[in-house]
Amino acid sequence: MNHNIIISSDLEEDTREVEALLQTVIPAALEAEGVAVPCEVDVLLTDDAGIHAINLDQREVDAPTDVLSFPMFQYAPGRPPVDASDADPATGLTPLGDMVISLERARAQGEEYGHGTRREAAYLAVHSVLHLLGYDHMDEGPEKARMRAREEAILGELGITREDPV
Known part of the structure; x- marks a missing residue:
């Protein structure tokens, strides 16, 4: 499938390695x-201050976080777009929405959890994709468990495990 993953960064550091990871x-x-349709996802790589400002502006939450997801459409978990009904006529791509990842937070959490920045950035991207596709984890019940299981399965298929020290 020919998806368009648009990645930008407001960081001064070189983010090419993380960008390549997210493109996969x-x-x-x-x-x-x-x-089953070509999609577009916009990604912003930022730091804690950048994500804090977006979180405050968009969600009125006065705190940094690790990842934010802004879905374009309301899909149900496990029921992704399968036809072009939501596609942009100009591009033929279905715009799924936007994600914002704090690389500063990814580094800190990767170190805290002992699996490194690479695995944490990959996890945050998968987590956000699932949000764009309608998954949620606001309760401690079956929806959260379903989302966590999908995250681990997808990362496992990619060979990105919790033991990944990179």
Whole structure:
């Protein structure tokens, strides 16, 4: 599937390695979820201050976080777009929405959890893709468990495990 993953960064550091990872992980997550149409996903790589400002502006939450997801459409978990009814006529792509990832937070969490930045950035991207496709985890019940299981399955298919120290 020919998805368009648009990645930008407001960081001064070189983010090419993370961008290359996300160019692999995001399409793999879409494929694993059965997305049958070409999609567009916009990604912003930022730091804690950047994501804090977006979180405050968009969600009125005065705190940084690791990842934010802004879906374009309301899909149900496990029921992704399968036809072009939501596609942009100009591009033929279905715009799934936007994700914002704090690389500063990904580094800190990767170190805290002992699996490194690469695995944490991949996890955050998969987590966000699932949000764009309608998954949620606001409760501690079956929806959260379903989302966590999908995250681990997708990362497992990519060979990105919790033991990944990179």
